[in-house]
Amino acid sequence: MVKAAPELNEIILRFVTSLGEAIQVEKVILWGDYTEGNPQEHSDIRLMVTSPTFDKIGHARAIDVLAPIAGKVDTLIQAWGFTPREMDGSEPMPPLLAMALHNSRQVYPASHRKKEAGSDKHLQGRKKK
Numbered sequence: 001m002v003k004a005a006p007e008l009n010e011i012i013l014r015f016v017t018s019l020g021e022a023i024q025v026e027k028v029i030l031w032g033d034y035t036e037g038n039p040q041e042h043s044d045i046r047l048m049v050t051s052p053t054f055d056k057i058g059h060a061r062a063i064d065v066l067a068p069i070a071g072k073v074d075t076l077i078q079a080w081g082f083t084p085r086e087m088d089g090s091e092p093m094p095p096l097l098a099m100a101l102h103n104s105r106q107v108y109p110a111s112h113r114k115k116e117a118g119s120d121k122h123l124q125g126r127k128k129k
Contacts, residue, residue, distance in 0.1 A: 002039045003076075009107075011045060015073045016108045022065055023053040026084055028108035031100040044078040047107075048100055054081045059094075 003011065012028065019025050032046035033039040047070075054062045062081025070077035085091035093101075 001041055002043070003034070003045070008034060008045065011074045011077070012047070012107050015047070015070060015077060015079070018069045018073055019049065019051075019066070022069065023049075023051045025108065026050045026052065027087065027106060029100070029104045030107045031104035035103055035105050043076070045074060045076045046100070047077060047079045048087075048097060048104070049079055049081050050084055050087045051081060052084055054083045055085070 012030070016025055016028055027050040029048040029050075030046065031048065033043035034045065049062075049066060051062075053065075057065070059081065066079040066081055070079045080096065082094070082097050083091065086093055086097060
């Protein structure tokens with residue numbers, strides 16, 4: 001079943017809260033079907049998690065940390081971990097992150113204006129020169 005915005009927000013909040021027990025979460029970005037405006041019944045909830053913890057443990061271990069927590073919150077969550085330097089472009093950006101940032105929305109921390117995770121698109125990423 002497609003998640004309505006309030007349910008999607010609750011799932012993301014539970015995920016971030018659960019992550020706080022294992023890692024320091026700086027930012028969470030939603031991408032994929034839910035930001036493209038075409039979620040289907042079995043669409044993944046695709047999340048990019050930024051944490052300085054990933055500087056120390058690397059990408060493979062980040063998945064080992066994120067996957068079990070995601071599975072306990074909602075089996076549709078697919079989460080990838082990136083470092084703050086990868087996210088801001090001061091380190092080479094992995095191709096998956098670059099692709100995801102073209103059509104994504106930051107969902108944690110929340111913006112000053114209260115936005116629903118499933119509402120209007122927000123393009124995020126590097127500005128073209």
